[in-house]
Amino acid sequence: MGAIYRKEIKSYFTSMIGYVFIAFFLVVIGIYFTAYNLFSGYANFEYALQSVAFVFFILSPILTMRVMAEEKKQKTDQLLLTAPVSVEQIVLGKYLAVATVYMVVIAICCIYPLILSRFGNVTLATAYSTILGFTLMGLAFLAMGVFISTCTENQIVSAVVSFVVTLVVYYMTSLISFLPTDNRSALIILSVLALIIWGIMYFMMRNLIVSVIGFLVCEGALVALYFLHRSFFDGIVSKIFSWLSFTDRFSTFTGGAIELSAIVYMVSVIFLFLFLSCQAIKKRRWR
DSSP: OHHHHHHHHHHHHHSSHHHHHHHHHHHHHHHHIIIIIIISOOOOHHHHHHHTHHHHHHHHHHHHTTSSHHHHHTTTHHHHHTSSSOHHHHHHHHHHHHHHHHHHHHHHHTHHHHHHHTTSOOOHHHHHHHHHHHHHHHHHHHHHHHHHHHTOSOHHHHHHHHHHHHHHHHTHHHHHTTSOOSHHHHHHHHHHHHHHHHHHHHHHHOOHHHHHHHHHHHHHHHHHHHHHOGGGGTTHHHHHHHHHOHHHHHHHHHTTOOOHHHHHHHHHHHHHHHHHHHHHHHHHHOO
16 A cells, blocks of 8 residues: 555656645635735634635545546556555555645645734634644545546546536535425435435446345335325425535534534545445456
């Protein structure tokens, strides 16, 4: 794993991708830091960090789009798959390399609250809890990007899909207001979600029978609930989307509170998508 990690880190800083990511991110953070904290006089670094979240949606696919997509395109993934390392070590080595580049930005961000504290009273606990939340959220999005990269050999497709997924996931709470609230619409939305989940399961297992049976069981349960206990669908879509929302959990950090449930959720997302990445590679390995 160490060799893979060193190879990936070297590739990021020999192809300028790492430098561009770090430089652009820090420039944008610096602009908001200057606008909010220096010119406007706010003693809250979390304002600047909240404002640059959208930049991460643009830049994170740059880091993750080549993780496995490039290996597939150049056919060097065969060398990796026959190397004396496990698939888990391959995925973890590549992910840690991506995370290291990201953590360089986070490490520099940790200096900003200390700079502000020299000019006034700064709530360091709130500033650093926001940095912690931003770090966990970013690592979770990077794990999603790694998984998406393992599913395609086209870097552009990987980048575009990663951008769309992170954008939708982050703004999920805002999207709830555009969804219909009646029971029938809730049934349709849950059915579509079940179809997507079992479609992913088919992609991972390549077992059509298991995937179809699993979807039919879920759909049958939903239809039965719709006719027997229709009130179950009252607000169910909003509850599910709110529970999955990164925004709500990130907002707890920006308020100065560190909730264990938010940390567990984001860490679970990281492990889930790294696990799915391993399964996607193993499927290709034995295909």
